Amino acid sequence: MSVEGSPAFRPEAVRALCDSQLRANFRRAMDGLVAKRAAVFTDPIEWRELRALGASLRAGAIARLPELLEELERNCVGNGIRVHWAETTQEANAVVLAILREHGASRVVKGKSMVSEEMHLNEFLEHHGVESLESDLGEYIIQLDGETPSHIIMPAIHKNKGQIARLFGQKIRDARYTEDVDELTAIARRVLRRKFFEADAGISGVNFAVAQTGTLCLVENEGNGRMSTHVPPLHIALMGIEKVVERLEDVPPLYSLLTRSATGQMITTYFNMITGPRGPEEKDGPLEVHLVILDNERSRIYADVELAATLRCIRCGACMNHCPVYSRVGGHAYQAVYPGPIGKILTPQTEGLDRRHDLLHASSLCGACVEVCPVEIPITELLIRLRKEATHADPRSPVRGAGGGRRRLEDLAWRLWATAHRNSRLYRLAGLAATRLRHFLPARLPPLSAWTSTRATPRPAPRTLHELAREKGVPDA
């Protein structure tokens, strides 16, 4: 049964389509990112081999998830990193708060972390009297405006310069109005520098967690990640269970695939590898480093070998950059932490098919995402699989909310379709009818009206190919 009151993609998509500023912003931004990516993957053989390597490394890690997580924990602990586990986002929030309370920390600076968005961490911490300030410029901008990210790599991609200038002018003390990008950046630098200086704790995500060495890898361009994880005396890192990789040497190819797929960079400004808190003789670095490992339904996805491919994702965003749907409606229309193609397969699995089966149809199955996924996630195949799970209430189905998108009318429609098409005589009869009655198609009735409102009514030909072939004397089998 579909859950009433669940978010619905279509109305939000329609709203976005009518917002010409938003459409223009997104189109321009996506075109730019597509071009940047293409410019660094010019050798088709290198691309094919590198992504095959990426797919194999990620699939290999997912296949051994429990052992690798235990190895990761063992090595992290051996390095002095305290490891915590959380099955749900509520548990994760509680763990983070407990650590902060233990240290009397009330001022947090945050690096970008999509897992923290799943947790609604900022809201939770604010509610408990902890200031949690986003330090990545894009995240800082949307936090100022009380919004959520619309893209997993460039969270403020839906805003243009003018909108940001107005926002800074209104919300930042002593900031004079400017639309100059360098000046806006300097304002943010000034504000955040103070915050890095004063913060009691820094919270970050994790791009790759290496089981072999107990190392947390963070990818960034701005320096806010290093500031958040090295300046305050306490660092808390958040990761989903799927972020573990087996060996240190697995990191460089995955890192290369990530930066090139995401923003067309061969390398980011910083690649930060944390293997412990401040050493006994070190002069800086956090005195304590904590790692929180979050499940939030990923273990369920893991249980199905086909659907587990969802967990390979390295969060590059290439899929959404190339998606003809995402590039027209932007991220907010999906009403999910993860938008775009990866969001369409991940969100229904974590939130339940009964709540978010709407996302499964936000796709024409064009496959542009599959073509660019650096770890070869067969997104369109998984969409089809999830559509099957959504429309059939199989008690053995491993997917959350299976059958939750089932509609009696649709069941009937496909039964009728099957009846008409498995009997070739019935089919040819229907073809005769459609061609002879072609001027009488019920074009104004749904579902056809959805088509004919913007297109000329499709008219069947006067005779079918079956008829023409027979007439022409083309031999039957």
Added chain:
Amino acid sequence: MPEEARERILRKLRTARGEPVPEKKSNFGVLERKTWPQGERYARLRRMMEAVRTEFVETTREGWPSDVLDFARAQGLSAILYGPRTTEGVRLASSWQAGAGPRLVPYDRSVEEIKRELFEEIDAGFTTTRGGIAETGGLILWPSPEEPRLLSLVPPVHLALLDTERIYDTFWQALRAEQWASGMPANALLISGPSKTADIEQTLAYGVHGPKRLVVFAIR
């Protein structure tokens, strides 16, 4: 409660699958093939890094301390933070002339003691590097008790010493050649340029939270 979560999660994962999925061995051939002749690596590294606004000063094994000093004076950098207990730090300090010109400030106390000065008065941080990466451009740094992490992060200018004979083809090659997996420091990092962002209308802006300038003193 955290203890329980661990058991719950691992139990779910362990019981989830029937037979283990056969593993395909990963083929790293594409990385093995990325090599450049020794002589070309520096040129490539420099080109890649200059494309993201890194500055280069070519120098020599003997002359780099005075080149650094000259640069600092010419740029009006009045306080340079450095690690006094490295070989290079010692050389830098001994080449420095007291009196007029930039002040050399030793990072010889914990960050708690030096924090305000670090954030508000230091113009530049000087560090050595472990090497570089040709494929993408990039410097390899392993911060240490002698050369702490914030040297290459907090001051608005980062002065980095690079031995151009220690440039690897790729990150993968560097990590394997030096066997990082057998012992990682608490912090290791790659730096490819001054800090930057494209979050405002995808327009590149430099000098966000990390250093605004990265100057590489390349020993040739």
Added chain:
Amino acid sequence: MAGRERPEAVYYYGTCLVDLFYPEAGLCGIRLLEREGLRVIFPQAQTCCAQPAFNCGYHDEAREVARVQIALFPESHPIVVPSGSCAAMMKRHYPALFEGDPDLRRAQAVADRVVELTDFLVTVLRVRLTDLGDQARVTWHASCHALRDMGIDEQPKRLLAQLNNIKLVPLDRERECCGFGGTFAVREPEISAAMVEDKAADIASTGAATLVSADAGCLLNIGGRLEARGDTVRPMHIAEFLWERTRER
């Protein structure tokens, strides 16, 4: 597929959209093959490759209909399909659809022999075309499934390149989806409409008189939009286009 030997005969699987909306194009495909000396067999019992039901997750219904299709090709001849999406359904998805089913062997045998029409013309028959038509400006839309699931990219262009009297003007966004996506067009009609409008505008701006494509779904979709806009660009299936340009008058 490349360099495969010429067969003596082929099966022709027209596809349901061609059957109902573009039968002339379907017939042109048969003519193109017969002109090369092949014996073309058209199993009259063919209906639909079952892609619509499959894409919507109704795999039992899809299998029922697919089971009928796979029984139509008892001999070992190649199965030529004038549609990349239908060819992809049969080639890429039939084996999985019949996993654990007694008909798996037969489904796999069919999948192995399926080949898309332009691919067959170029790589197996290596057709030589002589353009007998007038000067014309045309543009090409690359259908998603043909492109990404069947690797049909160069083949149609190689065929069009042999026509000396046409000028092929590329689209700005040749590879972007036209918004058909089967049921997508009726489930998310607003997004589909936005996509087909962009595609139609792109086509109109090329100044081409003809839009050529190898997928009937795309043609139906884009053609419908072009007509609603009042554009005079004529949508044509590549089989019909090639036949019309090269047949003896």
